[in-house]
Amino acid sequence: MPDDKHPATDGATAEGLETSERLVDFIHRCPSMFHTAASIGARLDQAGFTRLPEGDAWEVRPGGSYYTTRNGSSVVAFRVGEDALDRSGYHFQMTAAHADSPTYKLKSAPALEGPEEYLRLDVEGYGGMIDYTWLDKPLSLAGRVLVRTADGIESRLFAPDRDLLLIPSVAIHLDRSVNEGKAFNKAVDLCPLFSAGRLRKDDFDRMVAESVGAKPEDVLAHDLFLVNRERACIWGLADEFVSSPKLDDLQCAFASLEAFAAERNRRCVTVYACFDNEEVGSNTKQGAMSTLLRDTLVRANAALGMGEGDYLRALSRSFLVSCDNAHALHPNHPELYDAANRCRLNGGPVVKESANQKYTTDAFSRAVFVALCERAGVPCQGFANRSDMAGGSTLGNLSNTQVSVHAVDIGLPQLAMHSSYETAGVRDTAWAIRALREFFSADLRITGADRVELA
Structure with missing residues (x-):
């Protein structure tokens, strides 16, 4: 003390x-x-x-x-x-x-429909991240969206201030070797979950468009990345550390x-x-x-x-x-x-x-x-x-x-x-x-x- x-x-x-x-x-x-x-x-x-x-x-x-x-x-x-x-x-x-x-970048056609009623997003790695640190925590998206306007095309920043996604782990009961070391397949294991049935692909497109004040048909392209929503903090009994x-x-x-x-x-x-x-x-x-x-x-x-x-x-x-x-x-x-x-x-x-x-x-x-x-x-x-x-x-x-x-x-x-x-x-x-x-x-x-x- x-x-x-x-x-x-x-x-x-x-x-x-x-x-x-x-x-x-x-x-x-x-x-x-x-x-x-x-x-x-x-x-x-x-x-x-x-x-x-x-x-x-x-x-x-x-x-x-x-x-x-x-x-x-x-x-x-x-x-x-x-x-x-x-x-x-x-x-x-x-x-x-x-x-x-290092993070994960959303692909241009991001929606992965299924299995069942799930809606996931298709991402690929950007840089050399530690994959497992992205699992089981609230995530969002941020970047830029290119929008058609009356005068041409305009870039707008995108960063909704809310939790939208999560990459769930497989339960240990279904993968008993998980604590013995695991290599993640980015095309299989790291697709973030967006909906369990209430939303469809059009809802994702609509969300992106509304966040930048546009119609879905006017969103022409985007550079969007996964964002860890965990708030940075100063911690320790002696206030020695900052994590973020x-x-x-x-x-x-x-x-x-x-x-x-x-x-x-x-x-x-x-x-x-x-x-x-x-x-x-x-x-x-x-x-x-x-x-x-x-x-x-x-x-x-x-x-x-x-x-x-x-x-x-x-x-x-x-x-x-x-x-x-x-x-x-x-x-x-x-x-x-x-x-x-x-x-x-x-x-x-x-x-x-x-x-x-x-x-x-x-x-x-x-x-x-x-x-x-x-x-x-x-x-x-x-x-x-x-x-x-x-x-x-x-x-x-x-x-x-x-x-x-x-x-x-x-x-x-x-x-x-x-x-x-x-x-x-x-x-x-x-x-x-x-x-x-x-x-x-x-x-x-x-x-x-x-x-x-x-x-």
Whole structure:
């Protein structure tokens, strides 16, 4: 039990609790990548940013704040410092996170009628989810719906605020081996139940149409995904934990956005990117491997009156913090982790490294980020996979195929990555915001890979 020496707030400072509450609210507003992009856009609008549609001519000035979107699911925002155009120091200081999470996508013809009077929905996997975590809990749908209008076709957000679906387990009496390990067949085992007889296919189509203010015959297409309706929460006797759907990677998307919006830097162009499709490889028109970041920087550079040479020199002096969550040490399976390079909940941001460069981190970029954390008074951890286990990849190297800059891959420690309900430490989001505010406010003067001045 907590006592005077170890009060409940030891596990979560007041700052951590308040920040985690705001994180929970942000995630609740982001049931799909389209809602995430819309929420980020609304936050930027509120902060006085000017939206620059990709199809319009851009006017960009020193001191201005701007953002653009692609596909309604990716966002790149930037602020031009008043003194950023000094050609001897012109550069970009950037973060990148992603808006999507592993789930199941509804097929274009989604209705599966039968057996008997049942009505189920036809879905396929999006990303590498932990299948069993989606069973036996209330689910809904979210995404976008394309609607015929008098003027053409319009995209509308879809996210009914109610429980609509559930994927039921098979009773143990009918599958005695279920606790011995089970591989799920996505075409058989994971079809969500929509009705037991009262509804038909037309009722589903009508529900989608009514939710976006259209007639069923005017719904032309949709991108809809299953959503875990379990509400995020802060828990534990000492308030140490926050659990929620989509912590990977909305926790980092939120932290980097908060830091970016809070800081103005006169001496450089600061950039915030939140990409779609990281969970399926990023190789889409709106993913980290797309031209979105490069196009945004090139267009901003030109609108500021800078030439191609200025842009290329700026890249050599620029820095990217790729923000995507990390694997915290599992309490029941420490043997799955490297003996020395592992991280814990509530221990601060994590620098991720890989000898095969699945992560962008190298000695230079690690040193820069660690120094920034020290200046901010933020603890910093490290992570590397066991040498006999293959790790994943993330945003940094993929975006670097289009915009090649010094980069570090970081994340926040979490348990059960790619579960439908993940767990992180209450203090870590606040730590990340502090560290990234220090990054966005610092004047990084980079000379090749040999020297950097932190002003």
